[in-house]
Amino acid sequence: MTRPVLIADDEPNIVISLEFMLKREGHRVLIARNGAEALDLIRAERPALVLLDAMMPGMSGFEVCEAVRADPEIAATPILMLTAKARPPDMARGIGAGADAYVPKPFSTRDLIARVRELLG
Amino acid sequence: MRRRGLVAAVLAPGVALALWVVLGAVVFLLALGPRSAALRATWRVALQSHGMLLVLWWLIAAALAGWLVRQLYGRLVRGPERLLAATRILAAQEDAASLPEAVMTTRATRALGSEIERLVAERRELRVEMARLVDEASRSVAEQRDQLAALMDELDHAVAVCNRDGRMLLYNARMRKLAGRLAVGADRVALGRSIHAVLDPAAIGHALETVEGRIARGVPASASVAQVVTTSANGHLLRVSLAPVQQAEGERGELRGYVLLVDDVTEDQQRQARRDGALLRMTERSRAAIANLQAALEMLDYPDLSPEDRERFLSVLGDEVAQMRERLLADDAEAAHELAARWPLHDMLGSDLMAAAVRRLQATAGAPITTSPPDAELWLRIDSFGLIGALDHLARRILHLRHDPVLWLRLNRAGRHAHLDLDWVVREGIPPVDPRALSTMPDEPIDGVPGTVSVRDVIDRHGGEIWVGRNPDTGRSFFRMLLPLAAVETALAEAKPGSRPEFYDFDLFTAGHGEAVDSRPLVELSFTVFDCETTGLDPAGGDEIIQIGAVRILNTRILEGEVIDQLVDPRRLIPEAGTAIHGIRQDMVQGQPTIAEALPVFHRFAEGSVLVGHNVAFDLRFLQMKERATGLRFDHPVLDTLLLSSVLHPAEESHSLEAIAARLGVRIGGRHTALGDALATAEVFRRMIPLLARQGIVTLGQARAASDQSQFARLRY
Numbered sequence: 121m122t123r124p125v126l127i128a129d130d131e132p133n134i135v136i137s138l139e140f141m142l143k144r145e146g147h148r149v150l151i152a153r154n155g156a157e158a159l160d161l162i163r164a165e166r167p168a169l170v171l172l173d174a175m176m177p178g179m180s181g182f183e184v185c186e187a188v189r190a191d192p193e194i195a196a197t198p199i200l201m202l203t204a205k206a207r208p209p210d211m212a213r214g215i216g217a218g219a220d221a222y223v224p225k226p227f228s229t230r231d232l233i234a235r236v237r238e239l240l241g
Numbered sequence: 242m243r244r245r246g247l248v249a250a251v252l253a254p255g256v257a258l259a260l261w262v263v264l265g266a267v268v269f270l271l272a273l274g275p276r277s278a279a280l281r282a283t284w285r286v287a288l289q290s291h292g293m294l295l296v297l298w299w300l301i302a303a304a305l306a307g308w309l310v311r312q313l314y315g316r317l318v319r320g321p322e323r324l325l326a327a328t329r330i331l332a333a334q335e336d337a338a339s340l341p342e343a344v345m346t347t348r349a350t351r352a353l354g355s356e357i358e359r360l361v362a363e364r365r366e367l368r369v370e371m372a373r374l375v376d377e378a379s380r381s382v383a384e385q386r387d388q389l390a391a392l393m394d395e396l397d398h399a400v401a402v403c404n405r406d407g408r409m410l411l412y413n414a415r416m417r418k419l420a421g422r423l424a425v426g427a428d429r430v431a432l433g434r435s436i437h438a439v440l441d442p443a444a445i446g447h448a449l450e451t452v453e454g455r456i457a458r459g460v461p462a463s464a465s466v467a468q469v470v471t472t473s474a475n476g477h478l479l480r481v482s483l484a485p486v487q488q489a490e491g492e493r494g495e496l497r498g499y500v501l502l503v504d505d506v507t508e509d510q511q512r513q514a515r516r517d518g519a520l521l522r523m524t525e526r527s528r529a530a531i532a533n534l535q536a537a538l539e540m541l542d543y544p545d546l547s548p549e550d551r552e553r554f555l556s557v558l559g560d561e562v563a564q565m566r567e568r569l570l571a572d573d574a575e576a577a578h579e580l581a582a583r584w585p586l587h588d589m590l591g592s593d594l595m596a597a598a599v600r601r602l603q604a605t606a607g608a609p610i611t612t613s614p615p616d617a618e619l620w621l622r623i624d625s626f627g628l629i630g631a632l633d634h635l636a637r638r639i640l641h642l643r644h645d646p647v648l649w650l651r652l653n654r655a656g657r658h659a660h661l662d663l664d665w666v667v668r669e670g671i672p673p674v675d676p677r678a679l680s681t682m683p684d685e686p687i688d689g690v691p692g693t694v695s696v697r698d699v700i701d702r703h704g705g706e707i708w709v710g711r712n713p714d715t716g717r718s719f720f721r722m723l724l725p726l727a728a729v730e731t732a733l734a735e736a737k738p739g740s741r742p743e744f745y746d747f748d749l750f751t752a753g754h755g756e757a758v759d760s761r762p763l764v765e766l767s768f769t770v771f772d773c774e775t776t777g778l779d780p781a782g783g784d785e786i787i788q789i790g791a792v793r794i795l796n797t798r799i800l801e802g803e804v805i806d807q808l809v810d811p812r813r814l815i816p817e818a819g820t821a822i823h824g825i826r827q828d829m830v831q832g833q834p835t836i837a838e839a840l841p842v843f844h845r846f847a848e849g850s851v852l853v854g855h856n857v858a859f860d861l862r863f864l865q866m867k868e869r870a871t872g873l874r875f876d877h878p879v880l881d882t883l884l885l886s887s888v889l890h891p892a893e894e895s896h897s898l899e900a901i902a903a904r905l906g907v908r909i910g911g912r913h914t915a916l917g918d919a920l921a922t923a924e925v926f927r928r929m930i931p932l933l934a935r936q937g938i939v940t941l942g943q944a945r946a947a948s949d950q951s952q953f954a955r956l957r958y
Contacts, residue, residue, distance in 0.1 A: 131529060133557045137536035140550065144543070175525070183680060186709060190676035204528035209706035212658070212723050216708035225532035229539040 123168035124148040125236075128158035128184065129202070130176045138171060141229055145236070155179025159187055162194050169239055174203035174214065182217045189218035198239045202227070250314050255303025262299070320346035322892045324354065329889075330905060331361055333931045337906055338362070396502075402486070404498040407436045407445065419503060423473040428845070431803060433767050433795040435849070436501065440481060444471035445501075447597065447626045448483040453496065454593050462487045468587040469626040470506075472694075478507045480585045506585065526568060533561050586703065588727040591619035591652050591659065598629050598650060602636050606648055615652040620727035621659055623703055628661075628724075631696040634687040635663055635720055642674050643667050649719075659726055662710065664719035676718045679709045683720075700724075759878075759942025763930050766941060768794040768880075769847040770923035771805075772915045773860045774823040776815050780863045785811035786836055787825050789843055790915030792923050793850065797930055799923050805846055806916040808833040823913050837871050840864070844873045851941060855898045855922045857881040878941060882926050884948035889932050901925050 125147045127138050139149050150165060152158035155176050162170060170188075174181035181201055189195050199221075201214045206224035214222040221235050270277045288295070323344040331337050339358050345351040393400050393413040402411040412430050420439045421427040429438045436445065451467040466484045473479060482502040487495070537557040540546070546554075592615050599610045636648055649664035667673060683696040700707045703724055710721040771791035777784035791805040808825065810833045820826055833839075854860050857879055864875045886896045890904065902909050902921055905928045909921040933939070938947050 131533065133533040133561055134529070134536060136553060136557055137533070137540050140540055140554075141536075175529075182708070186680045187677060189711070190680075204525040204532070206525075206528060207704070208658070209704060209723050213706040213708045216706070216710055216721055216723075218711070225528040226535045227532060229536055 122148060124150045124165055126150045126152060126158065126161055126165070126167040126170045128152040128155070128161075128170060128176065128181070129173040130154060131173070134173075137229070141233065142236070145233065155181065155184045158184050162188060162197055163191075166194065167197065169236060170197060170199045171236075172199055172201050172219070174201055174205045174210070182213060185214070185217040185219050200235060200239060202232075246318075247311070247314055250318075251307040251311050254306030254310055255299070258302055258306065259299060316346040319892060320344065320350055324350055326890045326892060328357055329932055329935055331357065333928065333935070334906055338365075398502040398504055401430070401436055401501045401503075402498065403436050403501065405496055407442070408433050409436055410498065416503070419505060422505065423477055423479075424475045425473070426845075432800065433793075440479065440501075440503070441471045441473075444469045444481060444626055445483065447629070448481065449496070449499065450597060450600075451589070451593065451625070452483060452485045452499070454596070456485065456487075456496075468585060470585050470624050471626060476507075477505055478510050480504045480506045523568075527565075530561050530565050534558060537561075586622045586624050586725075589621050589623055589625050591615040591621055594621060594623065594625055594628070594661075595650060595652055597625065598632050601629050601633050602648060602650070605633055605636055606640055608645075608647070611647060611649045613649075613651045613653075616654055619652065619654055619659060622725045622727040624699070627694075627699045627702065628722075630687055631699040632661075632663055634685075634696055635682060637688075638682050638685075639663075639665050639674070642678065643671060654726070655723070657726060658705070659724045661722040661724055662719050663722075664712075664717065666717070673717065676709055676711075679718055679720070683707045759940060759945065761941055762939050763933065763941060763944060764797050767850040768853045768923075768926070769850045769877075770794060770853040770919050770926060771843070771847070771860065772854060772918040772922060773863055774825060774913070774915045775863060776811055776813065776819055778859075780866045783813070784863075785809075785813055786863050787811050787815060787830055788823070788915040789839060790917070790919040791843060791846060792916070792919050793846075794853075794923055794927060797927055799920070799927060803846075804916060804919075805843060807839050807842070809839045810835050836867055840867055840871045840873060844871075844875070847877060850877065852877045852879045853882065853922065853926050854879075855882045855901075855918070855925075857883075878945065880926070880941075880944055881948060882922055882929065884951040885926075885929050885933065885944065887951045888938070888947045889929060889936070898922065898925070905929070 125142050127135055127142070127149060128151075129135050129138070130153055135151055139151065142149050147168075150161055150167060152161050153176075156179050158170070158172065158176075159179070161167070172181045172184060179187075181203065185199055185201065188197055188199065199219045201219040201222045202225065203210070203214070203222075204225045205214075211222050211224070220239060223232060223235060270281065273280060324340070327340045327344045331340060338361075340354045345354040390413075393411070394415075396413065396415070399416040399419040400411075400413045401409050401416050403409050409430065409432060416439075417427040417430045420430045423439065425439050448467040448469045452465045455465040455467075456462055462485045466482055468480065468482050470478065470480050480503070484500045484502075485496050486498045486500060534557075537554040540554050541551065595612055595615050599612060602610045632650075639646060639648070643665070646665040646667045649662070649666065651660070651662040651664065653660050653662075683700070686695055687699075697707060700722055705725060706723040708721055710719050711717070712719065769791055770793075771789065773786045773790075774788040775784050775786050786809050788809060789805055789807045793800045793803045808830050810830045812835060815825060815827055815830070852861070852875070858881065861875065861879060868874060882898070882901065883896050886893075886901045890896075893900070893904070898918065898921060899909065901907075902925055905925055907921060907924045907928065909917065933944060933947075936947075938944050
C-alpha cells in the first residue's frame with residue numbers, strides 16, 4: 121500500500137487538474153478543502169507528500185505548515201507549497217514556515233511533476 | 242515684631258527714670274549710714290500722705306519722654322525703613338519718578354531722598370537711550386520673525402518649535418487645528434505648554450534619540466532629521482518629522498530644542514491601504530486563475546484523454562474565463578490610481594535600530610539583552626518606532642510564558658533583505674515554548690498602541706514577513722522578521738555652515754519652563770493667577786463659587802490671550818448683599834455651567850503651573866471643597882500676593898489688593914469681577930518678582946518659605 125499524496129486547496133478548478141495529473145503518475149490522491157481538514161488528514165493518513173495552497177479560508181497554508189513542523193509525529197512530512205502569493209516575502213515565509221518547496225502560481229505542470237518526483241525521491 | 246519694638250521704646254524712658262530715682266535714694270541712704278534711720282522715718286510719713294504727688298510727677302515725665310521717643314522712633318527708625326521700601330519700589334519700576342513725601346522725615350533723609358531721585362532720573366535717561374538702541378536693533382529681527390510667522394502659517398504642515406523638554410516656544414495655526422482634530426483640544430497648544438499632551442511622548446523621544454545618535458556619529462545637524470509615525474488616542478495616524486535645533490555657534494554640543502512638522506496621514510493611509518490591498522488581491526487572483534487555466538490546458542494536451550475528462554477540463558476553462566471577465570468588470574469601478582503616500586518608512590542604520598531596540602527591551606525585561614554585532618553598513622528602510630513596539634510586544638509575551646529567559650537579538654543581511662531575529666534561551670530544565678503558541682503571537686493586537694495593530698500589521702507595512710523559525714542545530718524556535726534594506730545609502734543634505742536662519746538667535750531655548758519645582762527661579766516658571774467670586778464667605782457653610790477668572794504668566798509676561806472668564810451656576814440663591822459687591826445677579830448665572838463642569842477646564846488651564854491669588858487661602862478652600870465631587874486634585878504649589886506683600890513691606894499698615902496696587906503703581910480695572918481682580922493680582926505679582934529678588938528671594942522654594950514666615954500665614958478658612 122503506497123502512501124497517498126494530499127492536495128489541500130479550496131479551489132476545485134485547480135484540484136481537478138492536479139488530481140488527474142497525480143493519478144496519471146500512479147499516486148493515490150486525497151483532497152482537503154481547507155487547512156483544518158488538511159491537518160487532520162496528514163495526522164490520519166501520513167501522506168508521502170502534501171501539495172499545500174497558502175490561501176485557504178480559516179487556517180492558512182502557512183499555519184498548516186507551521187503546525188506540521190511543530191508536531192514531532194508528522195514533522196517529517198514533505199510539503200510543497202503551491203500558491204498565488206508570490207512576493208519574495210511570501211516565498212521567504214513559506215520556506216521559513218518549513219515548506220520543502222515553494223511553487224508560485226501559475227506553474228507549468230511538467231515542472232511541478234518534476235518537483236513532486238524529486239520530493240518523493 | 243515691629244509693634245513690640247515701638248512699645249518697648251516708648252516705655253523705656255519712664256522705666257529708666259523710675260529706676261534712676263530709686264537708685265539715687267538708695268545710694269543717698271547708704272551714704273548717710275546710721276543717720277539715715279531718722280530720715281527714713283520722716284520720709285515714710287511724708288510718702289504715705291503725699292506719695293501720689295511724686296508718682297504723678299514721675300508719670301508726667303515718663304509720658305513726655307515716651308511721646309518724645311515715639312516721635313524720634315517714627316523719624317529715625319521707621320522713616321529710614323519706609324524710605325528703604327520706597328527706594329526699592331522706585332528702583333524696581335520704570336515709570337515711578339519720585340519718592341512719596343511721607344517717607345522722608347528728617348533733613349538728612351530728605352537730602353538722601355533727593356539724591357536717590359536724581360540717581361533714578363539718570364538711570365531712567367540711560368534706560369530710554371538703551372531702549373532706543375535695543376528697539377533699533379530688534380526691529381530687523383522682528384521683521385524676520387514676522388516673516389517666519391507668516392511662512393509658518395503658509396506651510397501646509399502643523400509646525401511647533403519646542404525646547405529640549407518639549408515646551409512649545411512657537412507654533413502655527415495648523416498645529417492648533419490638528420490638536421482639535423486629535424480630540425486633545427486646541428487649548429493644549431499654547432506657549433510654554435508641553436507638546437507631550439498632543440503627541441505621544443514615546444514617539445518624540447524615539448525621534449530625539451535617533452537624531453542625537455546621528456549627531457553623535459558626526460552627521461551635521463541639518464541632515465539629521467528623524468521621522469516617526471505614531472497614532473493618536475483617537476486612532477489618527479501622524480507622520481512626525483523632527484529637526485534638531487542646536488547651539489547657534491558651531492555644530493557641536495547639546496540640542497537646544499527641535500522643530501516638529503506633523504502631518505495627519507490617516508486618510509492617505511487608509512486610501513493607500515485599500516488600493517494596495519485591491520492590487521494585491523487582483524494579482525493573486527489572476528495568478529490563481531491563470532494557474533487553473535494553464536493546468537487544465539496542459540491536461541488537455543494528453544493524447545489518451547477520455548471524453549468525460551476532456552469535457553471536465555473544458556468546463557474548467559469556460560468557468561475560469563467567465564469568472565475573470567466578471568472580476569475585471571467589477572475592478573474597473575475601483576481602478577487603482579497612481580500611488581500616492583505609502584506608509585512612511587525612513588532609512589536607518591541597522592546598528593542604530595539595534596541600539597534603540599536593546600534599550601527598549603532591556604527596560605521591558607529588566608535584564609541585559611544579548612546581541613550579535615550587526616553588519617556595520619547595513620541600512621534598513623523601516624518604521625523604527627512601530628518595529629520596536631512590535632519587538633517589545635513579542636518580548637513581553639515570551640517573558641510572560643517563561644520565567645527569566647535570556648533574550649537575543651540578531652540582525653543579518655539576507656540578500657536584498659535583512660533578517661531581524663528575536664530569539665530566547667530558557668534556563669536548564671525548563672521546557673521550551675510550544676511552537677503552536679508562538680505562531681499566533683504575531684497576529685495579536687499590540688497592547689498600548691491605539692487602534693488594533695498587530696505585529697504582523699507592522700511587518701506588513703514594510704512589505705516584510707514574520708514567521709517562527711527553527712534553529713536546525715539546537716531545535717530552538719525564534720521569531721524571524723524579514724525587512725527591506727534601504728535602496729541607497731542616505732546622501733547627506735547640502736548644508737552650508739552658518740546658513741542658520743537668524744530667528745534661532747532669540748532667547749527661546751533658554752532652560753525649559755518645566756514643572757514647578759522649588760529649586761526653579763520664579764522668572765522661569767509659569768503661573769496661573771486666579772480669583773473667585775462667591776455667594777458668601779463660608780465655603781464649609783454652603784457658599785458656592787459664582788465666577789472664576791484666571792490669567793497665565795510665563796517668563797514674567799502676562800499672556801493676555803490666555804484667560805478664563807467664566808460665570809458659574811451655584812445651584813442656590815445669590816444673596817442680595819453679595820450682588821452689591823460683585824454685581825452678579827441670579828438671572829446672569831442661569832444656564833451657565835455648574836462648578837462640576839467649569840472646574841475641570843480651570844484645572845487643565847492651571848496644569849503644571851503655580852497657582853497665585855490674593856489671599857489665596859480663601860479661594861483654595863472653595864476649590865478644595867469641590868475636590869471630592871469633581872475627582873480633581875488641586876495640589877499645585879501656591880503663592881499668595883498678600884503674604885508676599887507683607888514679606889516685602891512689613892512696615893506697611895495695609896496689604897489689601899488696592900493698597901498693594903497703589904504702592905506698586907498698578908491701576909485696577911473691573912475691581913470685584915473675578916477676571917479684573919485676577920489681572921490686577923497678576924500685574925502686582927509680576928512687579929513683585931524683581932522686588933523679591935532684591936531681598937534674595939529668587940526661587941519658588943524661597944518664596945514659599947518666606948511666605949510661611951509671614952504674620953498673615955496663619956489665616957485659615
